Amino acid sequence: MSHKRIDISTSPPSLLLQPILLDSADPSPIWQKQLHRRQPFPDNYVHESFLAVIEEASTSPPPPLLLPLIISSLVISLPLSSTFLFIAVFVDLLRGALAPSLVIYGSLLGGFVGYLLFSLLTGPVKDRKPLRPTIITLLLLHCLSPILRTLTEATTSDSIWPLAGVLLLLGLVLGDYGSKPETAKGLAHSLSLTSTLSASVVLASRLPTNTHVFALVLFAVVLFALAPSLLKHLRAYTPPLAFLLFAITFASLHRSSSVAAVIFASTTFGVCVLAPFAMVWNWTEKSVIKGNWDVAAPVVRSGVR
Template sequence: MLVASNQNWKDAPRSISRSPQAGHYRKLLWFKQPFPDNYTDEATFLDHLQRNPRLQPYEFWSLMSDATIIVQHLASVAVFCCCFVAIIHGRVSPVAVVGWASLCTVLAWALWDYWKGQELRKQRQASPSLTLDLKAKNAPSRPSSRSSQQRLTTAKSAALIYAALLGLSPILKSLTISTTSDSIWALSTWLLVINVAFFDYSGGSGTQLPASMSTNSAMMASAVLASRLPSTTHVFSLTLFSIEVFGLFPIFRRQLLAQSWPGHLLLTTVLTMAAWGGVFVTLTGGGRTAFVTGVILGCSLTVLSMGICSWWLIGLQKYKNEIHGPWDPARPVISSLGL
């Protein structure tokens, strides 16, 4: 009898803590309640409804700044297309195009390497304990040696790409010899549309699948376009130019956006002017007058389009009606541990 009473006394708190109050419904499944599984508490159901709980209102100037990333990429595609048209019609030398592009690439890489060195020094200053550990291990020159090794690896990769393009240029020239030009123009257009549609406009430094699809489609477009050029020198120049525009230039643009907003804005302006000027010269066949006209009209149209699209997105937010209620799955709240 004493053992039974002791057993009941041990089980009493557990049964009391797991039993709900009479007539009070709780949205929990780990204890039994005198309610069916599909029960709805009509008295408090509507009190928990929330409309757009995570809505972040758009701001005009933030949308304008985000649109500059899209403008930069569209301008880069337009510049590439204008350069191809000028090369195939013999208006400019392909060696001059790729020469100036390679010079800009080297300067951009030097600036990118300088930024990476600054980030490395900031990381070393922010972690003094790591610096002390490195000194204790008698390895003070490890960061500099790592930078030198990265520069050497970059130089080797550039030389390998250069040599590979020299060997592949005769193959690329005869790649689409049995295909009509109309099919080439249509295929390259769709490939460039895919490049624009799947480009990573988030501005992050990570590489995702859409960004890889975008780069691959641009490389395919440049390959089929290069097959229409008259010599292997033209093919080599256009292919190398496409690698610099679609492969390396986006990396520099992301880093420039992270490092300097004025520099990012200046680059956007220069690219927009070059793209619209080149488009007007290509369409009209004119010279300096057509270029200046394209710059003025094109830049004005670009700014106007950015403003209209920004206001349009702001106006669309009033139609957002996302309702959250008790039927939604519970969202875990993860508290910061202060690490």
């Protein structure tokens, strides 16, 4: 039987669609990896050697170590503990179990100590005058306390609690968990700080007196605005700081509600232990697919639209 040669460059499309006659003396045709040729195989036919190169080249990267992953995840536990600590302080102020003067003095002392540590870590800065803006900020917060206390007076508590929870959760999601201090300048960081401070203002409006409002907002400024900048410079001491802040938060929550303390401990355990363990366990399913194909290099022509 004679074979019919088809010239692809000059043949019409109707002729190209005609099947190629095979030699009847060849009962077992050989499959070829050529897309432009018609072969006596079904359209969904996959030869056993089609993925052989990929399967032979597929290798699993080495799994990460569990302990370094747990230590790295402690960075996430710091803002998580700060958020739950803020909730614990608010509940104690609302119930009258904590004096607002104690919160004010503690916030001022913590801010002063934090400023000294920040100055030692970053070095002396010329023309640094923190006293005047600090005093102005404190006076401004104290003057705005009566306004903040009546800010949500016409809103029911059933709407305040979900709103505050969503704002705090948004602050955690958009928080800056980078290792460099200069990374905390993006839009996500600004939105995170705005969300947490807005939550503090919303919750402060539920407190009974102006002193309570001033204490809670001042504590939020120190905890959410000033402390993260210091913790970025103390990144080498993240494990002991994370355990210390976890212990303080757990003890503060346990005073008000053992259920809240268990929820906080379970959340921290899930983020810092279960999540890294799941990542290591699922690493066996990860593979890098390689093959003996050429990478297509895009050609960009200037002036072509």
